[in-house]
Each structure stands twice: as structure tokens, then as C-alpha cells.
Amino acid sequence: MPNPLIVNVGSVQIGHGLPIVIQSMTNTDTADINKTVKQVMELAKAGSELVRITVNTEESAAAVSIIRQRLDAFGCDVPLVGDFHFNGHKLLAKYPCCAQALAKYRINPGNVGRGSKRDPQFAQMIEFAIQYDKPVRIGVNWGSLDPAVLARLMDENSSSSTPRASVAVMHDAVITSAIESAEKAVKIGLPRNKIILSCKMSGVQDLISVYQDLASRCDYPLHLGLTEAGMGSKGIVSSTAALAVLLHQGIGNTIRISLTPEPGGDRCQEVIVAQEILQSMGLRSFTPTVISCPGCGRTTSDYFQQLAQDIQTYLRHQMPEWKTQYVGVEDMKVAVMGCVVNGPGESKNANIGISLPGTGEKPVAPVYIDGKKDVTLKGNDIAEQFQKIVERYVTETYQQ
Secondary structure, eight states: OOOOOEEETEEEEETTTTEEEEEEEOOSSTTTHHHHHHHHHHHHHHTTTEEEOOOOOOOHHHHHHHHHHHHTTHHHHOOOOEEEOOHHHHHHOHEEEEEEOOOOEOOOGGGGGSSHHHHHHHHHHHHHHHHHTTEEEEEEEGGGGHHHHHHHHHHHHTTTTSSOOOHHHHHHHHHHHHHHHHHHHHHHTGGGGGGEEEEESSSSSHHHHHHHHHHHHHOOBEEEEBBOOOOOHHHHHHHHHHHHHHHTTTOOOOEOOOOEOOOOOOTHHHHHHHHEEEHHHSSSOOEEEEEOOOOOOOOOOSSHHHHHHHHHHHHHHHHHHHHHOOOTTTEEEEEOOTTTTHHHHHHHHHSSEEEOOTTSSOEEEEEEETEEEEEEEEESHHHHHHHHHHHHHHHHHBBH
């Protein structure tokens, strides 16, 4: 099988041998221009390299070009992806400014139309992509799978002398829908290097199985994501478990973590989780890593926990500015340890490390820089002193 193709989405490239691209999606009403612009900018600042927006009404379609103009005026050049279901062919026809402003179209072949309308409406969407020179993600979702494909494969399976389990047929139907839709798009005239595929599932083992099969059957770039992953730790753990296996196998070129936000929660959490998955696997670096211990009976004070949290927050907030000034700073490792057991060792292995006093230990905190003891901090402002040391290390070590 040849290497996966390279697809250009605005200024972002997706494909074999390239950094894995992080995506996110707004949950604002796209017709609300101010809220959508604000959330897109927040997601981009957090590190989302593509942002998908819902385009489901005439009002939202009319708003897209204005949103693009506002973002450009603010200096936010993140490419926008239009998420279309059911009526995308009509909206792209009526709002050419929308069609032009988007960097990519997302089409779900299960939701482009039913029966005799499906193929013509899918063709219309592809023809608009050709007209405006836009790439397309053909995104199959098991919850909205094309019923015609599933029915066909189920019929073939039932007449087989060695029928497979229904779940295996469903997996095959998801993959077949994606690949057949891509083939139709190519026949219509869309270049192969304008196509990205995804086959979203909500079960970890289902997702792994489907993508392993999909990767063996095509050379298109693949978008990974566990759909409807859930809230909080459940969504994070499930997404990590599924994507880590696939990414370790070299499967996947762009990812999204589909977390359900807590009520009033920060939409940017899905971007941070995506970054942490890639960074923990050594695939990309986004922000300095904070190494900290879990705590035990030696660390009855929460001082080291607060310092670890404060340093991690500080580093993440500094990165939008630092990454333009300091080359390699995202690879820095900072250790914040809570007692003398593992504190000195972990601190020596980090670029900068501090070993805070545990319960019953002397109220001093040795600081190590690049494996050597630099200074011992004392007093009530250890946190402030340590942050200044980190700042000085960054400016001295990572200058361009």
C-alpha cells in the first residue's frame, strides 16, 4: 500500500510523515457571530489547529464568511471546517461566500439524503468542493450509518455459507461506506489528495478494530476520534485508550477528542487532552512537562500540590508567547516533588526540579538545574522564587 496522501487544509497539511494535527469543534450557534468568533479564538489559542463549526441553517451559512473576516481581523488564521448534514448541498449553493470561506467540508454519507436523493446530493457537495478547490472529510459515524450500505452487507452476510457476527458486518459497513463514498467522489472529479476519511465509533474496541481495517484498505489520511466519548474522566480515559493504541501503530493523521463539557465547562479541555495524548506518547510537544509525585503520608501538606498546579498553569499560559520567542521550550521538563524520597532523583533528571520539604523534613527546598544542585530555597515565598528561576532558565536556555 502506498503512503497516505498529503491533504492541504488552508495552511495546515495532513498526511503521512507530518505532525498529527489537532482539531476541535465549537458548540455555539454559528449564527451567533460574536460567540462563535470568541470560541474559535479560544480554541485556536489553546492549540487547536483546525476548528469545525456547524453549518445547518441559512443563518449559520450566511454568518460563516463574516466569522472568517472577523477572525482574520483579529489575526487568527485557524482554518474553519464546515460540518454539513442533510442540507449542505442547498446551503453551499445559496451561500457561495460560505463555500469559499471554509477551508474544508465535512460530509457524512449517511446524512446527505435518503433513497434516490442520496447520490445526487452527495455529488452536489463534491462538485462544490471541486469548484471552490476545497478538501473534504468523508466522515462516517456508526450512529448515522447509511442504511442502504448496512442493509446490503447484511443481506450478503445472511446468504453466506459462513455468516459473520452482526457486529463484524456493522464494522465492515462503516468502512465500506467511507471507502465507496471516497471512490464516488474521485469519479466525480475530486482529486484523491483532497480527501480525508473517518469512521467514528463510540466503543474503544470497536474504534480500534475499524481503524486497523480501514488503514489496511486505503491510503487516505485518517481523522481519529472516539465519538460521543462522554464526560470527565470517562471521556478522557476512553479516548486515550483508543487513540493511544492506534497512534502507536502509526494509524491516524489528525485527531479530535469529543468530550462532553461539564455544565459551564471550558470547551478548550478537549484541545488540552489531545495535546497531552500526543505529548505523552512522544509524538509532538506543546508545552513544558510538569513531573509531580502523587503524594503520600510524607506529604500531608498540600503545598507541593498547589505549587505543581500553579507552575503547570503558568507554563501553559506562557506558551502562546514563548513559542514565538524560545525555540524548544515546549520540550522542557519541570519536576515538583513533595519529599526527599524521590524528590532529588526526579529533580536531577528534569531540566529544572524542586524537592519540597515533606512532613518532618527540614523546611528547605533544594533546586536542581540540568542535573546539578543550584540553590536551596527557604522562607514563605518558595513558590515565587522557583517561578523566577524557571523564567530565568527559559530566557537563558531557549533564546533563538
